Amino acid sequence: MAPRYHHGDLRAALLDGALEMLRERGVEALSLRELAREIGVSHAAPSRHFKDKRALLDALALKGFQRLSEVMAEAIGRRGAFSTRFRATAAAYVDFAVKDAALLDVMYTNKHAPDVPAELLEAGMRLGEVVLGMIVDGQRAGKVRSGDPTRVSMLILTSLHGFASLRASGMLPAEGADKALDALVSDLARAIRPEA
Amino acid sequence: MAPRYHHGDLRAALLDGALEMLRERGVEALSLRELAREIGVSHAAPSRHFKDKRALLDALALKGFQRLSEVMAEAIGRRGAFSTRFRATAAAYVDFAVKDAALLDVMYTNKHAPDVPAELLEAGMRLGEVVLGMIVDGQRAGKVRSGDPTRVSMLILTSLHGFASLRASGMLPAEGADKALDALVSDLARAIRPEA
DNA sequence: ACATCATAGTTGACGCTGCCTACATTCGAG
DNA sequence: CTCGAATGTAGGCAGCGTCAACTATGATGT
Numbered sequence: 389m390a391p392r393y394h395h396g397d398l399r400a401a402l403l404d405g406a407l408e409m410l411r412e413r414g415v416e417a418l419s420l421r422e423l424a425r426e427i428g429v430s431h432a433a434p435s436r437h438f439k440d441k442r443a444l445l446d447a448l449a450l451k452g453f454q455r456l457s458e459v460m461a462e463a464i465g466r467r468g469a470f471s472t473r474f475r476a477t478a479a480a481y482v483d484f485a486v487k488d489a490a491l492l493d494v495m496y497t498n499k500h501a502p503d504v505p506a507e508l509l510e511a512g513m514r515l516g517e518v519v520l521g522m523i524v525d526g527q528r529a530g531k532v533r534s535g536d537p538t539r540v541s542m543l544i545l546t547s548l549h550g551f552a553s554l555r556a557s558g559m560l561p562a563e564g565a566d567k568a569l570d571a572l573v574s575d576l577a578r579a580i581r582p583e584a
Numbered sequence: 585m586a587p588r589y590h591h592g593d594l595r596a597a598l599l600d601g602a603l604e605m606l607r608e609r610g611v612e613a614l615s616l617r618e619l620a621r622e623i624g625v626s627h628a629a630p631s632r633h634f635k636d637k638r639a640l641l642d643a644l645a646l647k648g649f650q651r652l653s654e655v656m657a658e659a660i661g662r663r664g665a666f667s668t669r670f671r672a673t674a675a676a677y678v679d680f681a682v683k684d685a686a687l688l689d690v691m692y693t694n695k696h697a698p699d700v701p702a703e704l705l706e707a708g709m710r711l712g713e714v715v716l717g718m719i720v721d722g723q724r725a726g727k728v729r730s731g732d733p734t735r736v737s738m739l740i741l742t743s744l745h746g747f748a749s750l751r752a753s754g755m756l757p758a759e760g761a762d763k764a765l766d767a768l769v770s771d772l773a774r775a776i777r778p779e780a
Numbered sequence: 781a782c783a784t785c786a787t788a789g790t791t792g793a794c795g796c797t798g799c800c801t802a803c804a805t806t807c808g809a810g
Numbered sequence: 811c812t813c814g815a816a817t818g819t820a821g822g823c824a825g826c827g828t829c830a831a832c833t834a835t836g837a838t839g840t
């Protein structure tokens with residue numbers, strides 16, 4: 389394919405390339421210029437699509453939240469026992485965190501800036517809502533104790549995010565991680581099940 | 585004080601200055617050259633004490649883990665009811681995360697590199713041991729159900745870290761955060777208390 | 781079919797960064 | 811008092827993000 393003046397979809401190419409660099413060498417090594425070089429455009433071309441490096445990272449984070457929400461929603465939306473779907477949802481989060489550790493960082497790191505784009509915050513909230521939905525679902529099925537579902541979901545969300553985050557950071561060793569997650573999930577299930 | 589050729593304790597000055605910059609403008613804005621400028625030393629001087637920018641961040645992370653471990657150990661080591669000390673320990677973690685959000689990031693972000701210094705990993709482990717100690721303590725007092733304490737502490741640690749991390753990232757709004765933490769702590773206490 | 785014009789790309793420059801090498805000063809041990 | 815190690819300085823290098831000025835492309839309205 390002869391190099392054309394107009395790339396066609398540079399924006400998408402940038403996002404794809406950036407994600408790959410993120411995966412392979414971490415956020416520190418992500419350079420707009422190198423990215424442009426690899427795609428085969430000039431070093432200033434990216435600025436037409438992302439005014440800033442930060443803007444690119446934000447877009448990446450947004451896509452990350454969307455993908456994570458999707459896989460978790462898919463897991464909880466399957467058919468089967470609540471406990472099975474619960475476990476699958478937790479595994480989906482942890483999977484994401486391990487495979488895209490650097491992206492997870494970007495998703496949660498960009499936040500404490502004063503100028504966080506609203507869509508990013510919303511995307512994060514929507515992730516919370518997926519977990520909340522799971523709890524409401526479990527309550528309807530009688531598998532989760534009744535009461536304020538947002539409060540119950542807080543317990544689940546924090547623990548899930550904490551496990552995923554610790555796992556992503558290398559704090560929790562890979563070996564035995566599966567068993568540890570199983571144990572955690574069953575402890576959580578126990579913690580939120582209805583009173584006998 | 586006249587500027588001397590030898591600073592006296594440049595290493596400590598660098599760590600202090602870096603922490604301040606981290607607090608005020610985040611890790612992205614931390615520059616070795618600016619740091620040196622502020623301290624009043626040449627731009628290459630820091631390299632005598634930290635071979636790398638990464639080395640400086642690692643040292644900062646190490647100090648962070650130590651301080652965090654200390655404040656949490658202090659909180660759980662107080663006298664009083666287990667539930668009170670438990671709550672105080674959780675609050676200590678969250679407090680640290682909110683006040684030093686950027687540092688928390690550095691502590692947990694530097695980890696997925698292949699060349700993480702062993703001391704850093706150890707420091708992280710020691711933090712886990714503080715929580716573990718709390719659980720063992722609670723078990724002895726009959727406030728925590730018996731069984732593998734590391735498993736119980738996993739539930740606490742993940743949830744605490746998750747809450748702190750979400751709080752630091754701005755994902756959990758500041759308003760109502762105290763009540764949310766109270767609710768979480770009491771849910772956790774309920775989850776790990778002995779069977780009736 | 782063609783002028784027009786916003787869109788999407790290029791080139792070149794600026795200041796900043798981390799890092800390296802070579803050199804200078806100071807301190808402390810013998 | 812001397813001499814080596816520790817600590818600091820000076821200068822240079824390549825890479826970075828960003829900006830301004832310029833250029834090619836392709837869609838649109840007549």
